[in-house]
Amino acid sequence: MGGTLLELTIATPLDMVVNHAAARSLRAEDASGSFGIRPGHADFITMLAPSVVRWVAPDGARRFCAVDGGVMTVTGGCVVAIACREAIAGDALEWLEREVARVRAAQLDAERRVRVESVRLHAQAVRQMLRYLRGPIVPDGQDIPVAQERGQ
Incomplete structure (x- = not known):
């Protein structure tokens, strides 16, 4: 049913952040809380919460990825x-915390x-509409419709 290691892939629409990394175990978090995965785990699917996925590499090193x-x-x-x-992704939680704060x-x-x-574009559009609605301005400062000015 499964090997002795997990094969982990973490992908975004623009990047393969973790590509087929080997892991002895993995911890993640969904709406029900934190859970662990080990080789031989039953097949399943879940929606992860914004959190840090943690895994242990075959050499015992801990790896992290904020998702x-x-x-x-x-x-x-x-x-x-x-x-x-x-x-x-990162190898140290402290670095990952700083990087997530910087990106945020x-x-x-x-x-x-x-x-x-x-807001600037909206204000510019409103000013343009007001200029259009006011019509032409006569040099002496009186607003007279163009049709009356021509005697029509």
Whole structure:
């Protein structure tokens, strides 16, 4: 039903973050809480919560990957695949925490810039509509419709 190691793959739409890494065991988290996977695990599928996936490499080293939710499948008792929108892999939790904070700050800054630009474009559109609705302005400052000015 399964080998002695897990084969782990973590992918985002733009990158293969972890590509067929060997693991002795894995810990992940879904809506029901934290759970573990070992070789020979029953096949299943679950929706991961935004969390840190942890696994132990064959040499005993601990590896980590922060995921922004995603879908995890276990097939054949040894193949673990995670598909998520964003993932950051690292060998140390401290580094991973700093990197996630840096990426999140960059995302918040980009969202702020988008909101500012959206408000600027909206204000520009409103000003343009007001100019159009006001019509032409006579040099002495009186607004006279063009038809009356021509005597029509």
